[in-house]
Amino acid sequence: MKDSQAFDHRPDPELGAALRAALDPKDDHKAFVARVMAQYERALDRATVPTIDVLASWFRPGIAAAAAALIAGLLLGRTVLAPAPASIDAAMALIDGPGLAALVTASDPPDASVVFASLVDQR
Amino acid sequence: MPTEAPPPPQPPASPARKGSSDEDKGLVAKTLAGDRDAFGTLVERYAAQARRVARAVLGDPDDADDAAQDGFLSALVKLVQYDTRRPFGPWLMRIVANAATDRRRRRNVRQAEPLDPALVGGGPRPDAAAIRSELGARLRAALGELPERRRMAVVLFDVEGYSHAEIAGILGIPEGTVRSEVFHARRRLRTLLADWKEQAR
Numbered sequence: 001m002k003d004s005q006a007f008d009h010r011p012d013p014e015l016g017a018a019l020r021a022a023l024d025p026k027d028d029h030k031a032f033v034a035r036v037m038a039q040y041e042r043a044l045d046r047a048t049v050p051t052i053d054v055l056a057s058w059f060r061p062g063i064a065a066a067a068a069a070l071i072a073g074l075l076l077g078r079t080v081l082a083p084a085p086a087s088i089d090a091a092m093a094l095i096d097g098p099g100l101a102a103l104v105t106a107s108d109p110p111d112a113s114v115v116f117a118s119l120v121d122q123r
Numbered sequence: 124m125p126t127e128a129p130p131p132p133q134p135p136a137s138p139a140r141k142g143s144s145d146e147d148k149g150l151v152a153k154t155l156a157g158d159r160d161a162f163g164t165l166v167e168r169y170a171a172q173a174r175r176v177a178r179a180v181l182g183d184p185d186d187a188d189d190a191a192q193d194g195f196l197s198a199l200v201k202l203v204q205y206d207t208r209r210p211f212g213p214w215l216m217r218i219v220a221n222a223a224t225d226r227r228r229r230r231n232v233r234q235a236e237p238l239d240p241a242l243v244g245g246g247p248r249p250d251a252a253a254i255r256s257e258l259g260a261r262l263r264a265a266l267g268e269l270p271e272r273r274r275m276a277v278v279l280f281d282v283e284g285y286s287h288a289e290i291a292g293i294l295g296i297p298e299g300t301v302r303s304e305v306f307h308a309r310r311r312l313r314t315l316l317a318d319w320k321e322q323a324r
Contacts, residue, residue, distance in 0.1 A: 011280055015312055019262060022266075023175040023263070025187075026184075032191070039196055040196075040199070044200070
């Protein structure tokens with residue numbers, strides 16, 4: 001046995017043999033091998049997943065990814081394509097003309113011709 | 124002219140050392156092709172090692188055999204993932220060690236096997252077989268007191284003959300940590316072994 005204080009990069013045969021004897025199974029080695037081999041087909045059967053299940057497992061994340069991409073695309077599109085909100089002054093400046101007074105002061109909803117006339121005035 | 128010192132004694136050959144790596148790879152290829160007997164040969168070759176490693180983790184021999192069996196069957200299912208450029212033994216032992224660790228967690232297996240009171244002392248003078256059995260029981264108990272990773276490291280190194288680098292791969296820890304774990308485990312176990320030899324005189 002070697003000095004217990006030293007790092008040794010080689011296995012210790014004496015300690016190894018003692019541990020081996022302590023851990024070695026006492027029963028028949030062949031019985032264990034037979035026991036494992038008895039489960040051979042069963043293990044392979046369990047491991048064989050039906051193709052449809054594999055496709056379904058691929059399909060589910062695909063749907064989730066597509067939905068997430070669609071939502072992200074819609075949100076991005078709305079942000080990019082939406083017109084910038086105009087200020088009220090800019091809007092009033094556009095329709096400033098003879099028809100404006102009629103539009104602003106009328107108590108009833110304006111006739112379509114009035115609105116049209118105010119727009120024509122701007123042209 | 125001084126003569127050269129004799130080479131140090133070699134550790135007992137383990138499948139990791141004696142087993143031809145090419146032979147293992149051939150058996151793996153045959154197993155993947157559906158050859159049941161090839162897998163049987165792999166099991167035959169590594170059964171003792173797998174059972175010892177599992178027992179180092181679990182203590183109880185029946186639990187260890189269950190874990191070793193789980194490990195072999197898990198390896199069979201995962202065999203397609205095995206990288207044939209690497210040795211088969213460490214790959215298999217990693218799966219067996221994981222199976223044993225999982226089983227211990229699931230069943231909350233006790234850390235150490237209790238010593239048989241008749242073996243601790245006070246009984247009649249034991250014969251040689253009983254003395255060996257007592258040492259085995261003490262070693263198993265001492266192993267059981269070590270942290271799990273430490274006992275796996277020392278068993279893989281001193282019993283199975285794997286290198287520090289291979290054990291690092293099996294346990295998923297740095298090589299330096301393996302060296303440290305082996306050192307601390309040896310210190311404890313060697314003390315116990317020396318005490319036992321002293322008492323046996």
